[in-house]
Amino acid sequence: MKWDPNKYVQFADHRDRPFYDLTARITAATPQLVVDLGCGPGPLTHSLAERWPDARVTGLDSSEEMIEQARAKQHAANLSFAVADASAWMPAPETDVLVSNAMLQWIPEHRQLIAKWLGELAPGAWFAAQVPGNFGSPSHTLMRQLANSERWAPQLAGVLRHDDAVGEPADYLKILLAAGFESDVWETTYGQILSGTDPILEWVRGTALRPVLARLSDKDAAEFEADYARLVAQAYPAFADARGGSLTLFPFRRIFMVGRKR
Structure with missing residues (x-):
């Protein structure tokens, strides 16, 4: 499945906020090795390099298209990017901070992987991850139906x-506690306001719809998208703003987990 980096960052304001809410809970002062697993096109990984200028910061992603764009825009001397399959990857023992933002949901066995990663991290290391918790929302249930x-x-x-x-927040909390981590797990539903025509379709084109688009011909993909757009327009009715423009409320639940190994 190929990714489109430009489509992914179309809603950067909304997609980036959970990353900053997540990493704000990490209080590591002077880490030496920071890993951003599932870094995408890289702008958020740059923020980690700027936050910890004395650390080696590595962004990893399974998409060659994402890593190519990340490297093209790389500007920090302490930052590097590489292609890596998260399902087969393990952290080096010297990893001080491991971050994964909106990536783990693509890996069915990610809960078992998290437990393995936590076991490899040294005492004092940080783990921070965020996953979308909206798979039961109309945007996803209608797509599956x-x-x-x-x-x-x-x-x-x-x-x-x-x-x-x-999983649910409690599932991830138990994994962190079992691995000996001081843990903070929570959820937030963001009241996202999207504008324009078919904004929910535009949103999922960058993420959840990718497996569908990869399977269908261009003609069939257009037909599927048209059917989907009609369904979500009913589930998420548009309303007018003060200037007469079209807005859509798209609530988006996300699950966060942060921990430091004792």
Whole structure:
């Protein structure tokens, strides 16, 4: 599945905020090695390099397109990027801070992976991750229902993850505590206001819809998107702003976990 870095950053204001809310809870003073796992096109990884200028900061992502763009815009001397498959990756023992923002939901076995990563980290190391918790929201349930419909099931059966793609906050808290971490786990629902025509479709084109688009021809993809846009327009009705423009409220739940190994 290929990623489009430009489409991914289309809603950067909304997508970036959870990263900063997450990393604000990390109070490491002078880390030596910081890893951003699932770094995407890299701008948020740059913020880690700026925050800890004496640390080696590495951004890793499985998408060659994402890493190519990240390297093209690299400007910090203490920063590097590399392609890596998170499902087969393990942190080096000297890793002081491990960050993963909106990536783990793509890996079915990520809860087992987290436990392994935490076991490899040294005492005093930090782990911080954020995953979307909106798989039960209309934006995702309608997409799965459409993909499983009579029209699309022959091409899309099994393509989309179900509503158990991520755990609940308590699940992640137990993993951190079992690994000997002082832990802080919470959830936030952001009241995102999107503008323009078919904004929910535009949003999912950068993330959740990618597996569908990868499976369908251009003609079929356009038909699927049109069907999906009609469904979510009913679930998320637009309203007018003070200037007569079109706005849509898109509530987005996210789950956060931060811990420091005792």
